Structures are given as C-alpha cells and as structure tokens.
Amino acid sequence: MPYGDVMKARVRSEERRAEIVGAALAVIAERGYRGASLSAVAERVGLTQQGLLHHFPTKEALLVAVLQDRDRWDALPDTRWRVDLLVALVEYNAMRPAVVQTFSALLGESVTEGHPARSYFTGRYAQVRESIAAALRAEYGDRLPSGLTPERTAPLLVAVMDGLQYQWLLDPEAVDMPGAFRDFLRLLGEPVD
Amino acid sequence: MPYGDVMKARVRSEERRAEIVGAALAVIAERGYRGASLSAVAERVGLTQQGLLHHFPTKEALLVAVLQDRDRWDALPDTRWRVDLLVALVEYNAMRPAVVQTFSALLGESVTEGHPARSYFTGRYAQVRESIAAALRAEYGDRLPSGLTPERTAPLLVAVMDGLQYQWLLDPEAVDMPGAFRDFLRLLGEPVD
Numbered sequence: 001m002p003y004g005d006v007m008k009a010r011v012r013s014e015e016r017r018a019e020i021v022g023a024a025l026a027v028i029a030e031r032g033y034r035g036a037s038l039s040a041v042a043e044r045v046g047l048t049q050q051g052l053l054h055h056f057p058t059k060e061a062l063l064v065a066v067l068q069d070r071d072r073w074d075a076l077p078d079t080r081w082r083v084d085l086l087v088a089l090v091e092y093n094a095m096r097p098a099v100v101q102t103f104s105a106l107l108g109e110s111v112t113e114g115h116p117a118r119s120y121f122t123g124r125y126a127q128v129r130e131s132i133a134a135a136l137r138a139e140y141g142d143r144l145p146s147g148l149t150p151e152r153t154a155p156l157l158v159a160v161m162d163g164l165q166y167q168w169l170l171d172p173e174a175v176d177m178p179g180a181f182r183d184f185l186r187l188l189g190e191p192v193d
Numbered sequence: 194m195p196y197g198d199v200m201k202a203r204v205r206s207e208e209r210r211a212e213i214v215g216a217a218l219a220v221i222a223e224r225g226y227r228g229a230s231l232s233a234v235a236e237r238v239g240l241t242q243q244g245l246l247h248h249f250p251t252k253e254a255l256l257v258a259v260l261q262d263r264d265r266w267d268a269l270p271d272t273r274w275r276v277d278l279l280v281a282l283v284e285y286n287a288m289r290p291a292v293v294q295t296f297s298a299l300l301g302e303s304v305t306e307g308h309p310a311r312s313y314f315t316g317r318y319a320q321v322r323e324s325i326a327a328a329l330r331a332e333y334g335d336r337l338p339s340g341l342t343p344e345r346t347a348p349l350l351v352a353v354m355d356g357l358q359y360q361w362l363l364d365p366e367a368v369d370m371p372g373a374f375r376d377f378l379r380l381l382g383e384p385v386d
Binding site: 032033034035101104105106107108109110111112113114118121122125126129146147148152153155156158159160161162163164166167169170171174175179180183184186187188 | 225226227228294297298299300301302303304305306307311314315318319322339340341345346348349351352353354355356357359360362363364367368372373376377379380381
C-alpha cells in the first residue's frame with residue numbers, strides 16, 4: 001500500500017475507534033454497565049460483533065477505552081489544575097450515574113487476579129495521585145493547614161471520591177455525594193462555599 | 194418428623210452452612226476472588242456442587258454469607274465501639290488482602306443493575322454509617338473539632354476506608370493503607386499514635 005493509503009487507513013481506523021467509544025458511552029448511559037454488551041454497541045455503529053472485535057477484543061478493553069476517553073475530557077492542563085475544580089467534577093459526576101457506575105464496577109473487577117483493566121487502573125491512580133499532589137503543592141506549599149504533606153493528602157482525596165461513589169450509587173437518596181465531598185475539602189482547610 | 198428431629202435437622206443445616214462459609218473463606222484466601230468457585234468450595238467440604246447449591250444457590254449468595262460472617266466477627270457490641278479501634282481493623286485488613294479483595298470486587302459488582310449483593314451492601318452501609326456516627330457522637334458530642342457533625346463525618350470515614358482499599362489492592366507498594374487511614378483520623382482531630 002502506498003504511504004498515503006496507509007495513513008488514510010490509520011486515520012479511518014482511529015475515527016472508527018472513536019465512533020465505537022462514543023457509541024459505548026451512549027449504550028452505557030441508556031442501559032448501564034450490564035446492558036452495555038459488545039453486540040449492543042456493534043449494532044449502534046452498524047458493525048457486526050466480529051467487526052467490533054477487530055477494534056476491541058473484549059468488553060473490558062472497550063470499557064477501558066471509554067474511561068480513558070473520560071480521563072482525557074475531565075483532565076485540565078496541569079498548569080490550570082486546581083483543587084476547587086474537583087467540586088465541579090464531583091457535581092458533574094452526580095449527574096451521570098451510568099458512567100460512574102461503569103467506572104466503579106470496572107474498578108471493583110480490576111482488583112481480581114489477571115484482570116485486563118488492572119494495569120489501566122494501577123497506572124491511572126499513580127498518575128492521579130501525582131497530579132493531585134502537585135495541585136495541592138501549588139496551592140499550599142509543603143504542608144496543608146492540617147500539617148499533612150501534599151503527597152500524603154492526595155491518596156485520601158482520591159479515596160474519598162471513589163468511596164463516596166459506591167455509597168451514592170447504592171443509595172442515592174441517603175448520600176449527598178457533592179455535599180460530602182465539600183465537607184472533606186473543608187477538613188483539608190480548603191475554602192468551599 | 195418429630196419436633197426434636199426437625200430441630201436437629203435445622204441445627205445440622207446451620208452447622209453445614211457455617212462449615213461451607215469457613216471453607217469459602219479458606220478457598221478465597223488461597224486462590225483469591227476469581228479462584229473461589231463453587232466447585233472448589235464444594236470439594237473442600239466434601240459435597241457435590243449440587244449439594245452445595247442446596248445451601249447457597251449462587252456464588253454471590255455464598256460470598257455475601259462470607260462477608261456477613263466477617264461483619265459479625267469485626268463488629269463490637271455497640272457500647273464498646275470506638276473510633277480508634279478502626280485503626281486496628283484497617284491494620285488487620287492490610288494482612289488479609291484476599292478477603293479485602295473479595296469485599297472490594299463484590300462491592301464493585303453490586304452497583305450494577307439487579308445484582309444479588311446490592312441489597313446486602315445497601316443495608317450494610319446504612320448500618321455502618323449509623324454505627325460510626327453513634328461512636329463519633331459518644332466521643333465528640335454534636336460536633337467534631339472540625340465543626341462537622343457525626344452524621345456528616347460518618348460517610349467520609351467509610352469512603353476513606355473503602356477507597357484506600359482499592360488503591361492498596363492495585364498497588365500495595367505505593368499505598369500505605371494503615372498510615373493513610375491514620376492521617377485521615379488526625380484530620381478529624383482524633384489523637385492517633
């Protein structure tokens with residue numbers, strides 16, 4: 001194949017992948033984690049299941065691609081990253097339970113032996129802890145008002161976000177996820193409305 | 194059947210259930226969540242898989258029974274429940290990754306539609322939040338040093354425990370689970386060594 005055709009094929013394949021990821025997100029939003037089957041996603045983009053498997057060999061691989069896409073959208077350039085923006089992220093998450101459910105269910109599975117999403121989550125958490133520590137350091141310096149270092153605060157902040165998601169998904173009436181997250185930021189000394 | 198025989202049969206059935214739950218815990222400890230199949234558990238207690246299904250109709254039902262058993266062992270009578278004992282619980286959990294993995298994987302699954310463990314977890318969290326709020330109230334009264342009420346602190350405390358478990362299971366070298374939990378208790382104003 002001439003070079004131009006190779007490039008065109010690659011671009012087409014990437015567009016197709018993006019289209020599939022978008023369709024998966026729509027199916028998740030409509031039917032939830034369990035309803036998001038490869039066949040439902042294939043149908044939505046007009047592929048056979050075999051054709052879909054060419055792009056994503058397993059449901060887990062497709063779901064990881066969906067979450068990576070979300071990470072990309074949610075991330076801000078490092079220099080603009082700020083702790084208070086996390087409040088907006090948690091409020092946004094409270095409006096999209098299907099995506100939060102997908103994230104939480106896949107995170108749960110990923111801690112089992114040899115799960116295909118394990119390396120995604122392990123890498124993601126290392127990176128998220130680092131970004132949050134950097135944002136805390138930019139805001140507070142070496143110590144937060146509590147006396148904790150940014151590096152020791154970051155895993156707690158991430159843990160609160162994840163843990164609240166489970167409680168909220170199980171019992172949305174009983175758990176005010178954004179309110180609880182604001183409470184936690186106040187514990188850290190963050191000025192929150 | 195005479196009444197005495199009915200009672201004997203019931204006791205035998207309960208003993209059998211307890212034996213199965215114990216065997217499941219042992220299989221989980223050896224092989225992890227994925228390796229804990231009904232057939233492996235049946236083999237260990239000398240039952241056919243059919244015989245095991247008589248006591249527990251699904252793997253999820255058996256795992257919920259294991260977690261309920263753990264809840265029973267970990268719980269202290271309400272009057273003796275104290276916040277600082279949670280440090281010991283988290284330290285203990287750090288020595289039994291297989292049980293924590295089972296809990297975390299099943300919690301993840303439970304947030305999906307119609308999952309058999311969903312009502313167990315929903316009920317458990319309502320009860321755990323209530324017990325923790327009561328313990329905080331006994332220690333601090335209406336407000337913690339942070340100004341938060343016990344009822345608003347409880348979901349954060351539970352979230353930190355759960356969230357840290359995921360980070361620790363994924364990357365035990367990078368995450369000091371008991372140390373991070375002690376950091377959180379210090380944020381609350383708890384005197385921790």
